[in-house]
Amino acid sequence: MAVFDQIFIAGAWQPASGQSLALINPDTEAQEAQLVCASPDQCAEAVAAARRAFDAGWGQADLATRRAALERVITQIEARAEELAQTISTEIGAPIDFARKGQVAAGLAHLRATLVALDGLVEDCPLTNHPEHRLRYEPLGVAALITPWNWPLNQVALKLGGALAAGCCMVLKPSELSSRTALVLAEAMEAADLPPGVFNLITGAGDIGAALVQNRDVDIVSFTGSTRTGRFIAAEAAQNMTRTVLELGGKSPNILFEDCDLPLAITQGLAHCFRNAGQSCNAASRMLVARDIYERAVALAAEGAAQTRVDRPALPGAHIGPQITALQYARVQDYVSQGLAEGARLIAGGPGRPDHLDHGFYSRPTVFADVTPDMAIFTDEIFGPVLTMTPFDSEEEAIALANQTEYGLAGYIQTADPARADRVARALRVGMVQINGQSRENGAPFGGRGLSGYGREAGLFGIRAFQDAKSISGAVAV
Template identity: 50%
Template sequence: MTQYRKFYIGGAWVAPQGGHDCPVHDPSTEEVVATISLGGQADTDAAVVAAQAAFPTWSQSSVADRLALIRRIAAQYDARAEDMAQAISREMGAPIDWARGPQVGAGASHIRDAAAALEACDFEAPLPGTPGTLIRREAVGVCALITPWNWPMNQITLKVLPALAAGCTMVLKPSEVAPLSAFVFAEIMHAAGVPPGVFNMVNGDGAGVGSQLSAHPGIDMVSFTGSSRAGRAISIAAADTLKRVALELGGKGANIIFDDAPDRAIQMGARRCFNNTGQSCNAPTRMLVSRARYDSAVEIAAAAAAETNVGPASEQGKHIGPLVSGAQWDKVQRLIETGMAEGARLVAGGPGRPEGLNRGWFARPTVFADVTNDMTIAREEIFGPVLSIIAYDDEEDAVRIANDTEYGLTNYVQTQDPDRLRRMGRSLRSGMVEMNAKGFGAGFPFGGMKQSGHGREGGAFGLDEFLEIKAISGWPVN
């Protein structure tokens, strides 16, 4: 068992001043594989002080110096890719091939997107038509970055790199459930030569270090990814000091299958719901299908679930791994049972572990048919491999059902009709609409509406989140 009790503060690994030990479990075996320390108020304060001390110098650093640092981080990240994949697989149960691919790859992409955004950013420019008025973009200040366990490097790099590019200093609090990859990342930052105090990392839980950072008078901004419940708590804690708050929260995405979409779109939609064991905020968990095509779609989705293999994270191959924790497994089981109790028709999967897996937090890929949009499984974010199929009458009804949710992160549309694609893209109330499985371009803005949060991450949009706008008059023209 590995010990990870130290925090990274002021450019060095330091012993905790307070807090207590916390076990880290391997979700595939339920065994404790590491121990970390959860920090106390003294640790939080020390990290904030270090970030405050570094801010005056780093915020005035040149774009060239920041670019050079980000490129060194990218090189170190690539060199540690296998270490990162092993950490992610072990801590949160991502199958090793999935960890090496999308999980680690997401971080590499976001590091390079941050460099491109920094290179393109105009930090000083005259107000159009008024040469003597300068508009300047400056770092917002000391930032608290609070990240989740489901896509560890995706979320850490989406926050740390744009904050760094903007000239901010920061305190990272990674998830205590899956913290091992964050230790690798801190080692990468140190090896790349991040100046002392610019990047700091303190482990803790939401009630401890998370709440301390959210309310800390030395923090100028909180960027948080996680549940809507926690997002509300952070907003309340930050209100006393009027911090800037950026929130990337939950989702309950609708995947609208129109009659002209191929059967493959139904199969892919189900598989995407199960990817990462359903532990993605932008998963297409509600499949909307016309009544004329409904029975066929249910059969295709059920077959896709039956064909989805489940196995330990350490094994290579195309399968899904376990849920991240016992608590998450209990939640998913409860919601599956709730779906059955409320009258949804179970057509694949169901409660319990898959056959042959008696240990580890494995869940069965599950499909419910005859779901109505007022059922619990259609309203709550399950965060497990559970798909709900809902019938609609026509295009207008599909839009109504898709928008009838407190969330608004990502919706999906499958149709070959260009005019319908345009109508749907404009009508769906979500921060992102993916159509016909076409991926978004590099540096696209990731974020949502309604209780999916506010703010955007990625590329130039993510950089803007960490910048303040200053107007200066009487600026010398010559």
């Protein structure tokens, strides 16, 4: 059995000395490896290494130096793209084609968008027409990057790219469920030849994440994960007034108006809900449909969900894989049962695994119709391949239903009317809106409001998250 017992601090690998965790394969349900976590002392050592590197000069590195470093990082990740895809597929159960074309490709796209943003970055400029009044952006210092398991390269890339480009030094603490991907990434960072301590990797569970957040030498915590953990991090970071960026959960609405291309909207809507086995914070998990097209939409959704393939991660093709753990599988099953108990109309999927799979944490792609706002499946983030469908009778009702959630990450609109698309987009209380299947531009700010957290990642916004604004009056730039 493989044992992963290394961490990366101050430019060198060392054995982790904390607790050991069993790594369970989500496809086989068997233990396939063991992760040895960092100790609290090693967490403190990693932060201290980052502080030394920042104070020794990285905090003063110019744009050209940081850009060259990010270019080297991208080159080294590209060289390990297949290894990263295979690792992601094995440890989280992502189908191998999706791991390559979705997971790894998305991470690299974010890093390249950060590189583009660097080319236009201004860090010292006149505040007004008077050159002696200036605005300067400076790196915050040591950044703690705490990342989830569901997009194990993508979410790291968003934070790592922004922090590196901003001039920060960092300590990465990935989810214990996806640390193998982070270890491959650390090899790329080592090969990119950064100054020792600019990048550090420690492994561990929640206790190590807490130690990182509580460390007084950490200047900013960037976290992606559950709302529950986000609340804890915000409270703990507040003790030291440490800045935080929190990208948390979601329960995103997808509004289908009567003039949309319905077959296309249903196909795209199912894909955006079921992709990554429904384990995405911005999944379009609530489909709101104009009543005039509702029953046709229900029929198309039932047909499309039944055709959604679920299969083993190692197999090629456009299927979805398992939930990450037995606990997450049980959570999905509990919500499916709750939807049935609350009276929602099951039109596809249901409890248990697909018939052809006798083991693994696989859920059926499930669709409930006639879902009302008082049902848990309407309000709660399930984090599985479960779609709800709810009819509406007017634009105003559609907006009200879309906003009837404590989350505010993403919203989706399907209509042939550009004026309505813009009007509804403005009314949605979310951080991101996509219309008629349009993908977000690379570098577009990623983040939300409410229980979905605060702050933005990606591109220029991702860099600025790791910088502070300073006004200088009485001296021109030299």
